[in-house]
Each structure stands twice: as structure tokens, then as C-alpha cells.
Amino acid sequence: MKKKLLTLILILIFATISTVLYITYKSRQNEVNVKVFNVKKSNITSTISAKGTVKEESGINISFKSSLKVLKVNVSEGDNVKKGDIIAILDTKPIKLQLEQLRLNYDIEKKNLELTNNQFKKNTLLLDTQIIDAKNNFEQKSLSFESLEKDLYKSKDLYSIGAISENELNDIQKSYDMAKIEMENSKKKYDSIILENKENEKNNQSQIDIQFQKVTLAKLKIDELLESVNGIDIDSGKVISPIDGCVASIGIKEGEYTNVEDSAFNIISLNNLIVLAKISEIDANSVKEGNKVIISGDSAAGNEYEGIVQSIAPCAIKETIDNTERTVINAQILITSKNTVLKPGYNVDLQITTKTINNVLSIITNAVREDENGNKYVYLVDNGKIRKIFIQIEAESGMYYGIKEVEDSLRENSKIIYYSSDDLREGLSANVIEEK
Template structure:
């Protein structure tokens, strides 16, 4: 009896879950659309995240010890190469120079060649120390930091200021190894900044590392892009001055925007009265980089879903004027995310079929199993 009771209870549980179960079915349908073969401009890009860096900067260090007599600049000041950033009290160094000069003159009268050489070197060192009491900027740029004030005692080797040349900026970025083969020196790019709304500037790939790195488990290749010193309004003005029709430039920008290359560029950037904000670009800013890896104008192209491959050959389904279709071999060129370039096999105006597959999920409730509501009693 006990064994029979367990069998009955097990059957009851199975019938109960069978009554409550649902069946899930997926159906797949093929959608076919028509595409008229036409000439277009193919542009392919890679989007990366980067950081603005300074190509040229200088840390101003004191090469002698002394008391700061004067500071000539403040943070944010613009300086030229050779400008005096700060001055140290040079009293002791002037005295040392005069003594070295006297010793040198005395040695010349003694006639000893070795002594003359010794005193000459001592004089050169004393002169160098005296000159080093004036701390000069070696480059043109902007004072980013100044870490001393009048009356401070500085030691030899102490950094007192940093100068950054904001006219020579570049973007440091990394490209995934999957896209590494698509990157080449000289490729142009557009750069936009989260911190500067509405600003898009040009850039050019100037460095590709010869060694890949691993970042958070992903293999990447470091690259650098030099920022161009003009934004879109400036470029438009420059083209106009060079005799290039600004209308054609506007049309080209619109073509790139249609293809997604400059989709992030606000329309107001194309207005001649737009304020130039490129001077607000500073080292450390994060940015988005769109590198143009391929650009072809006025070529025949078809959607990638229209092309089928068999035995290494490409085919499309062509719809004839009478409504019938034929499979035709074509030669393809470059590929973007959405299109194949057609090198041969199709003519402008012909119609090809584009296939796409959609999947839908249907849920049907299982009908109650007869007897599932029977209650068994021991």
C-alpha cells in the first residue's frame, strides 16, 4: 500500500506540472526588399575614446640654490621662449664670478698652461651659475603651474614651474587589435569633446605603436593623432580664401553627415558666425575620435544583405523589368558596415533584392491534461 501511495503521488505531481506548462515556439520569416543600384560616397570610420595631451611642455628647474628674488609670471600667463620666469638672488654668484675672473687673469700672467686651463674652467662654471640665477622658459606656451614665491629658498633641481605649448596638442588613444589593420598614418579624423559642447576639430594619425599592449584583458595598439589648429568654421573660411567654393564644402559635409561620419557635428558649427572655441582645448580633456579609415566617392554600391557568397564568388539577385529574377555574379571592392562597393557586374539603375530575417516568438498554453484535477486519497 505504501508503495502504491508513492506511485500515485508521483503521477499526481507530473500531471499537475503538465497542466501548467507552456510551449514556446519560434518562427522565422524572411523579408525581401528591393534596392535600386546607384552611385554613392562610401565612408567607413572607427570610433575611439582618447585624451588630449601636450606635444611640447617644459618643467622649469632651478640649477642652482638660492633665495627667490622675483617671480615674473603667474599661472595662466602666456610666455615666449627666453622669457625670465623667476630670478634668484645672485649676490654670491656674482662674487664667485669676479673671483674666478681675477684668478684667470692672474694665471694668464703666470705663464703656466695647465693653471690657465684650470682657471678658465672655473671661470666658465662661475659664469654658468651666475646665468642660472635667471630661470628662463625654453619654449613658447602657457604657465600651467608656478610653485615658488618671492623669498622662498630653492635648492638645485627643484621644479618651480611648468610651461605647456597649447598650439601643439595631440590625442592619445588605443585601437582594438581587431581594427589595427584598418589604421594607417596620415588618416584624417574628427574629434569632439564632452566638455566643449558644439566643438568638432580635425586631426591626423601621426603615430602607430610598433607594440601592442593589454588593457583590462583586451589587446590594443596605442596611436596618436595631431590636432589641427582649425575648427569647421575656420576651415570653411580658409577654403573660401583659397578660392574653393564654400557651397561645395557645405555639400561635402552634408554627405559625410548622411553617411554617419560627422553625425555628431551640430549644425550651428557650419554657421559663419559660430564662435571659435578651439582655444578652450587643453591637455587632459577626454574626447571622442572618429577616424576615416576609407573614403570613396561616386561608386556603385549595394547593401551587404544583398550579396551572397559561394565558392569564393559574390552573387546578387537581380530583378528584371518583367518581374523575373536572376542570380548574377559580381565583383566587390571595399566593404563598410552597411554596403559593398560593386566593381563590376551591375549597372546603375538595376534592382537587386535585399533579404533580411526576422524571428518571432509564439507562446501557446498547454491544454489541461485529462485527469489532472483528480484528487487521490490514500
């Protein structure tokens, strides 16, 4: 009896163990080993890559409108120069002689203008005196005439009553007629002097205008001569660099004469360099004016420089590289870093910032998958089970995506699967073997 009971107990124990082992085996068949990382919030900056060539934004051409003999050239193409450096010496003796003659002529014309003005003032003063005298004389004659006119009226009344004789009346009439003639003559003389003064003023002003034009023309000739040798110290013949920069080209030679139609020097400013970038049509819509740029490459000698997108071309162009045609958009990048090793003509690599999002959920890119419709999703572990969550990417930076939070599903500290031992599907059990 005891043997049978013991056997029964052993059978029950074996059955229980077998059941547990079977359940465990079946459970293990639906369990996947995974590695996960905890989602954190961070700042994500999206960038695109592009190539570009360094160019000068501004430079200066030094040329001369006068043909002068070149005595010495102190620089070579490719040399760096500072503002104020002597880059050449020219023979300016002919210019100095010509300038002296022009300045002498200018002084003469200015003196003539001064004399003309003084003569005008004298003539005006003389005529003003004559006008005053004529006016006073006219006023005096007018008073005499008015007095005699009153006497004549009284005399006529006296004559009508027999108080005076006809001869006396005639004498008064003659005096009146004479006074009237004298008054009218003085008025004519006064008017004539006024008219003469106006004509004189007009003529004198015309002479002044003519002489002023001569002075202006003489000064203009001096200015034109100085402009023709702009950038040259006339006394020494020194040609001075007006800016800091690099000598890009030289168009003169020692012993020869400068050509009025050609540039003598082209100096490129190294303080205002730009990069002409070529952006693929795929990335072009994400690039905006004002975007920050990191400039690097072999020509930067291991350095990274900063810049900003200054302008974007309104139209795309096609270019062929290694027999492959592609469509690109030209953009101009202003290099904002100072004292760079970059020079015009260097090729550089560009990282253009297109978007920066602060405090966004950040996940590694190799955790993101894509279905046949192009929808992106991730797998996460939730209470030991695998869940499939579709995501919306807001920014991309290297190995990380910035994604939008999914309410009740994907948030900070969610466990995202970035490695699994087997294929994943929703509902499987997850055995986390590593957590970051």
C-alpha cells in the same frame, strides 16, 4: 436559337474573364512590392571609431642649479602663458657678485695668457738673433778654415821642393790648426743655440698651454654659473617663460629658496598637442601611420579638429574597463589644427580614416544581406525580375558601402532593393512602388 447563341457568347466571355482573373491572381502571388534605389558612383571613405586622451607632445621644465630666494611668483597652475612672460622674480644678488668675481678672474687669466704669448715672442726673437749670429760666425770660420786648408796643401808642396823653410810650413800648420779649432767651436755654439731654441720653444709652449687651460677653466666656471641660472635675467631676477603654453606645475614658493633637485615650473606647449588613442584589436590592422583623423567630443565644445596618426605601438596591451577586459593597441595622434580649445587631460572621440576609394559604386548598407557562410549579397530588379547578386565590399562609410562592380549584373544605375513587402527570392516578379 438566338437565345442559345447569346447564352453561349456569355459563357465564353465569363470563361475568358475568369481565366484572365485567375492568371492575374497567380501572377500576383509571385510578385513582390519593392522599393529600390539607383546605384551611383561616389567617393567612399572608411573610418573607425576610437577614444583618446589629449596629451602634450612637448613641454619644458624650468629648474635652477643654484639655490636662490623666491621674491615673487606671478602665475598659478593652469594659467596660460606667452613666450617672454615674467612668471617669477628671484633674488640674484649673490649670483651677480659671484659672476663679477669669476669674470674678473677670467680677465686676469686672459691678460696673463697675453703676457705669456708676448714673452714667448720676445724670447723667440732673441734666440733667432743669436742663431743668425752663430750661423754667420760658423760660416765665416768655415771659410777661413777652408782657405787655410788650401794654403797648407800648397805650402807642403812648396816645402817638398825647397821653396819655403820648415819654420814657414810650421807657422802655416799652426794657423790651420787654430782655424780648425775655431770652426769646430763655432759649430758647437751654433748647434747649442739651436738646441736651446728648441728647448725654449717647448718650455714656452708648455707655459702657454698651462695658461690657456687656466683661461678655459675660468670661462667654464662662468658658463656653469650661467647655466645654473638659465632662464633668469640675472640683472633683474626675472624668470621668463621660454614658450607659449600652460603652467602644469609649480615647485617654488614665495619667501623660500629654490631646490636644485626639483623643477621650479613645468610648462606644457599647447601648440604641439597629441592624442593617445586606444584602438581595438579588431580595427588595429586597418590603421596606418599617416591616416587622417577627425577629433571631436564634449571637450571639443562642438568643434571638429584635424589630426594624423603619428605612430602605432608595436605591441598590444590589455586593459580593464567596468570589469571588462579588452585588448587594444595604443596609437599617437598629432593634432594638426591650430588654436583648439583642447587641453592636456581632455577625453575626445576619434574618427580615423582607414581607406578612401574614389569613383566607386555606392549602395546603402541596409540593402546588403548576408548568408549563413558570411557571404554578402544584394537583390536587384532586372527586367521586372528579382536577381540575387553576391558583392565584394571595398570600403564602408556610415550608411554606405563602396562595392566592386559585377560585370553584366551590378553596375551604375542598377536598381537595388532596399525594402520589400514580402520575403525575396530570385526569380520573383518585382513591383517597384518607389524608386530613388
